[in-house]
Amino acid sequence: MTLPPTGELDGPRPPSTRRGTHDMLAGVAEARDNGFSSRRTLRTGVEFVRQLRRRRTHLVALVLLALPLIIALAFQVSSPESSSGANNRDFTGQLLVTLATTGATNFALFTEFASASFLLVVIVALFCGDTVASEASWSSLRYLLAIPVPRGRLLRQKLIVALSLSLGANVLLPAWALVVGGLFFGWAPAQSPLGGSFTTGEGLTRLLIVVGYVSLQSLLVAGLAFLFGVLTDAPLGAVGGATLVVVLSNILDSITALGAYRRFLPTHFQYAWLDALGPAVQWDNMMRGAGVVLTYSAAFFALAWWRFQRKDIVS
C-alpha cells in the first residue's frame, strides 16, 4: 500500500484513529470489473434472513404455536357435555367442534376450520402485502433497486420468500395442531363430520388435501396483498386492503340473490375443502375454487408486475 503525498491534501487533519481508513481508501486500486451480476442479487437466502429476523415473523410464529395450545386447553377445561355434541347435522363448523376432541386429526381439522377464514388470511396478507410495502416505508426499497436488483427480480425474490413463509404458516398450524391434538386427546382415527371414521393414513391424506387446498386458496390473498403492497407504500394499507377485499367478497357471497354469479367471487369456494371430509373426496368444488383462485391471483400478480415495472419509486 502506497501512501499518497500528504502535502497534496489540505484542510483539517482527520483524527488519527481514522487516518488509516483514509489512507486505505486512497490506496485501493480502481475497480474495473466489480463482479456484479443481476442474477446473484437478493438471493433467496438473503431475503429469507431479512424477513425471518423481523419481529412480525416471530410474532406470527408465536401466534401459530400458541393457538392450538389455547384451543386444546379451552376444550380441556370446558365440560364434556358441552363439547360432545348433539347429532345436529345442520352446520359443519358445529360438527367439527363436536368432533374436535376425538383425536389428533380431528383437532387439527377443527383448528384449520377455525383459523382458515380470518387468521390465516391476515397472516398471508401480512407476509405478502408487507414485504414490498415495508421496504418502501423504510426507504430501503430504493437502495435495493440501486444495487441494482432488477425490478422483476426483486418482486420475484420477494414473492418466493413471502409465499414460502405463507405456505410455512399454512403447514405449521395444522401440523402443530396435529401434535398438540395428539398429546391432549390421543391419536384416535379421524371421524368424518358426515359420519364414519377414517383410518389413520386416510385421515392424514384428507388433512393433507385440506391443507393443500387452503394453501392454494391463500394464493388469492397473497396476490391481492402483493398487488396492494406494490401500489402503496404503507404496509398497513396493503395488509388491511387485502383483508378488506376478502371480507367484502365474503359479504357479497352471503347475498344469495346474486345466485350463480357468486361463483365468480374470489372467496366463494373458500370452504370447498369441507368436501374432502366426506366418505369420498368430492373434487368438483375444489377444482372450481382452484380455478377461480388461480385466475384471480394470476391477474393480481400480473398487475403487480406491470405496475412495479413502470412505477416511479419516490418513497
Added chain:
Amino acid sequence: MRAPFQGRRRLVAVAGTAVLALVAALVAVVASSTDAPVRTQSQMVAGTAENGQPVTLDTSVYLPRTVPAPAILLAHGFGGSKDDLADAARSLARRGYVVLAYSARGFGRSGGLVHLDAPEYEVADASKLISYLATLPQVLRDAPGDPRVGVAGPSYGGALGLLTAGHDRRIDAVAADITWNDLSEALFPNAAGDQPGVFKKQWAGVLFAAAPGEQPGACGRFAPDLCAAYQRAAATGEADAEILALLRAASPAGVLDRITAPTLLTQGERDSLFSLGQADANARGIAAHGTPVKEIWRSGGHDRTTSAADLVPYVDDWFGPVLQGRGRLDTSFEVAVPGSGISADTGQTVARSLRADDGATSRRTNQVAVAGPPQTIYAPAGGSPAAVTTVPGLGALLTDAAALSGAAARPGSAASPGSAAPSGPAALTGLAGLAMIPGQVAAFASAPLPTGMLVGGSSTITLQVTARDTTDATLFASLVVVDPDGGVDLPNGLVAPIRLTGLRPGVPKSVTVTLPGVVAQIPAGHRLVVAVGTTDSAYHLPTSPRGYTIALDGASVRGDLAVATIDGRLAGSGLPWSWLVVGAAAMALLLPGALVAEVRRRRRRRAVADGLETVPVVIEGLVKEYGDGYRAVDGVSFRVESGQVVGLLGPNGAGKTTALRVLMGLIRPTAGTVRLFGELVEPGAPVLSKVGTLVEGPGLLPHLSGRDNLRLFWAATGRPPRDARLDAALEIAGLGPSIERRVGTYSQGMRQRLAIAQAMLGLPELLVLDEPTNGLDPPQIAEMREVLRRYATTGRTVVISSHLLAEVEQTCTHVVVMHKGLLVAAGPVEEIVGAGGTQLAVANPEEAQRILAAAGMTSHVMPAQRSLEEVFLKMIGADQ
C-alpha cells in the same frame, strides 16, 4: 393547466370506476334475469259439466317472448290453486313455453266439486284445457286441435298428468312430481302383503281438510260419494270395497300401459305420504311398454315444504328434447343422497346426486346379517302413547325432532326398560325418544358395518310374528342407523306399517317385510337396525291392548337383511376441468409474459455510447414531468468527469433530488438521458452497481443491527464478500460498539453515518450523496469532507447534492447549480466563484485608484466576490 385527473389519482379513479361498473353490471344482470317480460292473461274456461251445472275453470296463460311455442299444462297440488304455480309458470315461460296454469275443479275460483282426479271430471277437464290450448294462436300445433303440450304438476297435479296422458293421446310429455301410483296403497299401506294395510289417518285428515268448504256441510267441496267413503274409513280405519274402488279409479296404476308420452317421475325422499315405491311402480308400468321414462329421487317431498318452482329445472330438462327439440332425452336414474356433501356456500350438509344408467337395472341388494333374540312388545290400550315419526302437514319439524331425541339417547343414559333386548353382541340399548317408545320396539341389529354402504330403496327382511291373543297384528317396521356412540338416526323419518290378519294366537307366522324406501349413506362403523314397533301416531291404531313376539325368520337369533342399494356414481355431473384449466392457463400466461418483458429489457440495455466509457456521468436534456404537469427537472445537461468532487447546488425544489433519482434508475425521465460510464441508466441497469448512493436519507432495516444492515445489504448485491471492504465502511461509520445495536434505536446522525458507510460499501467508482452532512456534528462533517476528497483522489468520483453552500465550497472541485428545474451554472468552483475576471485585493482602495489613474489606467471599485454563497444568491436572486 392541469387535467382533472392525473397520474395516481387517475389510476384510482379508473380502478374505482371499473369496480363500480362491474357491480352495476352484476346487479343489472341479476335484476333483468328476474324481470324478463312474461305476459299473462287470466280466463275462465268451461270444464266438464257436473249435475247439469256448467263448471268453469280459472286459468292463467303465461306467454314467452317468442311465439308460437310448445305449451305446458301446469296443475297444482291438493289444496292449492293456480296462484301457487305463478313462479314456476313464469320461470317456464321464460324458458320458451306457453304455460297454462289452472285451478282444478273444487279449488280456488274454479267451480265444481273435488272428485280426486276422477277420469270423468278432473281428467276430462284437462282434455278440455288441451283443446283450449289448441285454439290459442301462440301455441305450436302438431295437428289441428292437437297442440304440442306437456303436462306437469306436483302430487295431485302429477297424478292428473299421468291419468290424462293415459286418456288423451294429444299429450306429448309428462312430468309428475311426488305423486302416487295406487292411492289405495298409499293411504292403506301394508309392508307385508297385498292386503289393504293400516289407514294413514293423519295424512288423510290433512288432505280432507285441505279442500276448504265454501259450501256448508261436513264435506266442503268434496264430491258426496268421496266424502262418505272417507268418513267411513276414518271412523273404522278399514278400507271397504267402495273406497278402494274410488281410490283405484283415481290412480295412474290402471292407465300406465296406455301412456306413450315420455314421462318424468320425480319423487321426494322425505315423503311419508307417497313413498319412493309409488314412483318405482309408475316407472315400471310405463317402461314396460317401451315409453321412455326417467325417475328422479329428489330431496324433500310432502314432509318438507317444497315449492313448485323448484321443479322447473327438472321439467325443462325433460320437456326440452321432447317439446322444443333441443338436446337429447336423458333417461338416467338420479338419486339425491342426503348428507353426502357439504355445501361450500353455507357449510351445511347437502345432498349430492347419484346417477345410475337405468332406474330398473341399477338396483342391487346387499345381504347384511342382523341378530337378536325373539322379543315381546306391547301395544298400549287406546293406542297411546304412540311413536311420533311424522307430523303430516308440518314439514320439517318431525325429522329433526326424531333425530334430536334419538341423539339424546346414549348408552347407559336411557336404556330402555322392560322388553328391550338383553345384552348380546348386537343388543340395541339406546333406542329412545319420540320415535322409539320403550317396550313397544323390538330391534335386530347388525354388527358395525366394515365398509360404508349406500341404502337406496326398500330393504326386505323376513320376520316371524306371533300375536299373543289376537288374530290380527298392526306393526311398524323401520330401518334405523346407529352410530358407534349409540346415536340413533331414522333415515328420512319413515316407517312401514304392517297389517296381518288371519293369525292364530300363539302361532308364529313368517312374513317378508318391505322396509320403508329410504336413501342414506351409512358410514363404516355404523350399525343397521331393523326396528319393529307397535305404534305410530300417523296411523290408525287398534284400541285393544296387544302383545306380539317378534323374532327373526325361523326364530333364529340371526337373520338376513336384504339391503337395497343402487349401482351408480356420485357427482355424476363430471369434474369441472374447464375451471381448473382456465386457472392454470392464467398462471401459465404469466411465464411467457415475464420472459417477453425480460428479453425486451435486455435488448434495450446494450447500447454503450462510444468514448463515454470513462466519463462517470453524462446527463443530456433531462426532463422529468410529474403526473400533475409539474416539471421538476426541465432540460438539464451536464457532465461529471472522473476524479471530480461535484457539488449539486440549488434551493429546495430545484430538482436536485429528482435528477439523482433518475440517475439511480428509480424514476423514468420524461425526456433526455442519463449515462453512467457510457451506459444508459434505466431501472436495473447493471452499471448502477458501480454507484454507491445515499439519496433522501438512510434506508435501513430497523430490526437489524448496524453491522447486519451492512452485511445483508452487501449480501443482497450478490458480489464477493471480500470486495465489500466492510472494515473500511465500519470505520467511516465510526459507530463504535453501537454498531451491534438495532438500528431502530439509533439517532439521526448515527443512521446518516451508517447510510454513508452503506453507500461506500465496495468502494464504488461513483459515489452519490444527497445532503450527506444532515445530522452530523462539526467534527464529523470535517471528517466526512476529508473522506470524500481522499476518495476522489483515487480516480473515483463523488457527487454531492446540498444546499449548504459552505460545505460544497470547501469540499467540491466542481459545482452544478440548479434552480427551478433549470441548470443555472456548471463548472469548477473557482470559475463559478471567480466569474467575471481576476481580482486584486488592496488594503486602501482610494489610494490604489489614485495611483492607477495616475498611471493611465481606469479603475472602479466593486465588492469582492468572496464566497460561493454570494454567487449562488445572485444566480437565483432574480427569482427569489
